[in-house]
Amino acid sequence: EQGLQLLELGGSVEEEYIRIARCFEATRQRCCRLEQDGRCAREQLARVEAERAALEVKLKHARNQVEVEMKKRHRAEAELEKQERKLQLVLELLMREPWGTEALGREQCSVLSALAGWRHGATLAPIRRSSAVDESCQSLLSHSDISYDRTEDDV
Numbered sequence: 001e002q003g004l005q006l007l008e009l010g011g012s013v014e015e016e017y018i019r020i021a022r023c024f025e026a027t028r029q030r031c032c033r034l035e036q037d038g039r040c041a042r043e044q045l046a047r048v049e050a051e052r053a054a055l056e057v058k059l060k061h062a063r064n065q066v067e068v069e070m071k072k073r074h075r076a077e078a079e080l081e082k083q084e085r086k087l088q089l090v091l092e093l094l095m096r097e098p099w100g101t102e103a104l105g106r107e108q109c110s111v112l113s114a115l116a117g118w119r120h121g122a123t124l125a126p127i128r129r130s131s132a133v134d135e136s137c138q139s140l141l142s143h144s145d146i147s148y149d150r151t152e153d154d155v
Contacts, residue, residue, distance in 0.1 A: 091112055
């Protein structure tokens with residue numbers, strides 16, 4: 001009887017060992033799949049990080065270019081206002097001085113007055129330009145986060 005029990009126990013022990021070995025093999029295969037998934041995820045992360053770095057460089061250059069263009073625009077507007085003031089002074093001088101209106105014909109005076117928006121007895125009204133560009137430069141990423149080093153030659 002005891003021998004029979006040992007044989008039964010021995011048979012079930014073998015089955016248990018086989019079941020445990022199969023579980024270990026399934027676990028090993030799962031670990032291999034997870035390890036390969038981890039490698040793929042790390043490779044994808046590296047690609048995305050490289051793409052992000054390239055986009056940050058492009059963003060930095062774009063912000064720098066916007067800054068340069070805004071400075072040019074402000075200089076051009078200041079020059080335009082300066083020239084408008086000069087024109088206004090010349091027109092005032094021509095209109096107020098008797099020799100100025102005599103030197104110019106009535107038709108020339110009226111053309112100059114019309115071009116400058118001259119109203120008799122009043123100075124030129126400043127021309128208001130609409131700003132089509134939002135110059136607030138606010139975005140989700142602050143431009144102060146990026147240093148403006150001169151690396152455009154690298155790109």
